[in-house]
Amino acid sequence: MRSRRPRPPEGDQPARPVRPKTPEELRDALLAYAFRALGGRALTEAELRGKLERRSDSPELIEEVVKRVQELGYQDDEQVAQTEGKRRGVGGFRVRQTLKRRGVSEELISETLEARDPDDERAGALELLERRWPALCRKKDPRASAYAFLARRGFGGEAIWPAIRELSERAAQQELVDREE
Numbered sequence: 001m002r003s004r005r006p007r008p009p010e011g012d013q014p015a016r017p018v019r020p021k022t023p024e025e026l027r028d029a030l031l032a033y034a035f036r037a038l039g040g041r042a043l044t045e046a047e048l049r050g051k052l053e054r055r056s057d058s059p060e061l062i063e064e065v066v067k068r069v070q071e072l073g074y075q076d077d078e079q080v081a082q083t084e085g086k087r088r089g090v091g092g093f094r095v096r097q098t099l100k101r102r103g104v105s106e107e108l109i110s111e112t113l114e115a116r117d118p119d120d121e122r123a124g125a126l127e128l129l130e131r132r133w134p135a136l137c138r139k140k141d142p143r144a145s146a147y148a149f150l151a152r153r154g155f156g157g158e159a160i161w162p163a164i165r166e167l168s169e170r171a172a173q174q175e176l177v178d179r180e181e
Contacts, residue, residue, distance in 0.1 A: 030055060038069065081099055091150070
């Protein structure tokens with residue numbers, strides 16, 4: 001396999017002069033890099049700009065590449081926000097934190113959170129807690145452990161407490177059934 005690095009000159013041969021790239025070649029190379037970066041995962045505009053800034057010193061060129069990628073539909077903050085908003089197993093606080101960290105505008109974050117159904121969030125918290133309940137109920141204070149677990153996942157109290165109450169009641173009923181048998 002051939003190495004991509006230029007070989008050092010052998011013996012008395014002078015090094016070949018490197019031709020500077022034309023502006024079109026620089027733009028095409030940066031555009032190709034942007035497509036490769038977006039091929040890995042969906043990036044927000046801020047994330048893409050950060051990656052391009054590490055590759056180029058020209059703000060005009062970076063702006064041109066970002067606009068072109070957006071025109072072609074390969075980068076869209078709305079789509080990234082919607083995808084993050086539909087993630088299962090995380091609450092609204094986690095969605096807000098993630099989108100803010102990824103550089104999404106506050107307005108778009110608010111729209112994304114408003115689109116989330118509170119009933120779905122409660123159901124998601126209950127589903128997640130059902131899977132973890134056997135391990136959590138062995139703890140010294142299972143309700144506190146369950147609350148902490150769901151809070152770390154970004155759920156708010158309005159989703160956590162109903163889930164904990166329901167699972168606690170189920171566990172108490174199951175305990176009564178087990179005692180009767």
